[in-house]
Amino acid sequence: QVQLQESGPGLVKPSETLSLTCTVSGGSISSYYWSWIRQPPGKGLEWIGYIYYRGSTNYNPSLKTRVTISVDTSKNQFSLKLSSVTAADTAVYYCARMVYAMDYYYGMDVWGQGTTVTVSS
Amino acid sequence: EIVLTQSPGTLSLSPGERATLSCRASQSVDSSYLAWYQQKPGQAPRLLIYGASSRATGIPDRFSGSGSGTDFTLTISRLEPEDFAVYYCQQYGSSPDLTFGGGTKVEIK
Numbered sequence: 001q002v003q004l005q006e007s008g009p010g011l012v013k014p015s016e017t018l019s020l021t022c023t024v025s026g027g028s029i030s031s032y033y034w035s036w037i038r039q040p041p042g043k044g045l046e047w048i049g050y051i052y053y054r055g056s057t058n059y060n061p062s063l064k065t066r067v068t069i070s071v072d073t074s075k076n077q078f079s080l081k082l083s084s085v086t087a088a089d090t091a092v093y094y095c096a097r098m099v100y101a102m103d104y105y106y107g108m109d110v111w112g113q114g115t116t117v118t119v120s121s
Numbered sequence: 122e123i124v125l126t127q128s129p130g131t132l133s134l135s136p137g138e139r140a141t142l143s144c145r146a147s148q149s150v151d152s153s154y155l156a157w158y159q160q161k162p163g164q165a166p167r168l169l170i171y172g173a174s175s176r177a178t179g180i181p182d183r184f185s186g187s188g189s190g191t192d193f194t195l196t197i198s199r200l201e202p203e204d205f206a207v208y209y210c211q212q213y214g215s216s217p218d219l220t221f222g223g224g225t226k227v228e229i230k
Contacts, residue, residue: 045221105213107156107171
């Protein structure tokens with residue numbers, strides 16, 4: 001059974017870079033898309049971006065200038081970097097597996113438990 | 122840019138009642154790319170429906186999805202105590218590539 005686990009600092013200073021890693025266990029990172037989603041306190045879900053295991057990426061236009069998502073297939077991990085953070089970036093950050101094949105979207109079927117990141121000095 | 126608007130914002134119902142949740146898109150969405158999720162407090166979202174109407178693995182048949190074009194519906198035929206949660210629709214494939222609706226909270230009346 002595939003499981004995802006987010007890891008990274010829970011506190012980031014304003015203007016610095018938020019860095020998170022998602023480790024995939026119980027299965028291979030290959031053949032799937034992998035996504036980052038966040039949820040500010042008391043609010044809804046916001047898609048940040050996704051990466052295909054081969055390295056191609058797609059980002060939310062509202063965050064595109066600040067986001068980098070990368071993948072390390074040898075470690076079965078993918079990562080998120082969000083630069084120049086402000087208090088508005090305070091949120092629970094989730095990683096998730098996206099299933100897309102043959103022009104059909106099967107949804108985000110596996111999620112990490114989420115990690116809380118607070119931006120504060 | 123496609124915006125997904127969910128209504129109502131909050132639905133107050135009793136266990137055993139039927140819940141009907143709406144997701145309206147600002148532009149037509151390919152039903153193959155429409156999904157629904159359930160989120161309980163302190164938990165990650167859980168995939169319920171993909172392709173607008175296909176239940177994900179392990180999802181009870183009291184959950185059903187329907188719709189096409191700009192109007193999609195999630196129906197819970199008879200609410201169980203564990204179904205009180207927030208529900209999100211999501212589209213994939215139209216600019217921006219992936220968006221979530223604002224959510225509908227189903228609360229106990």
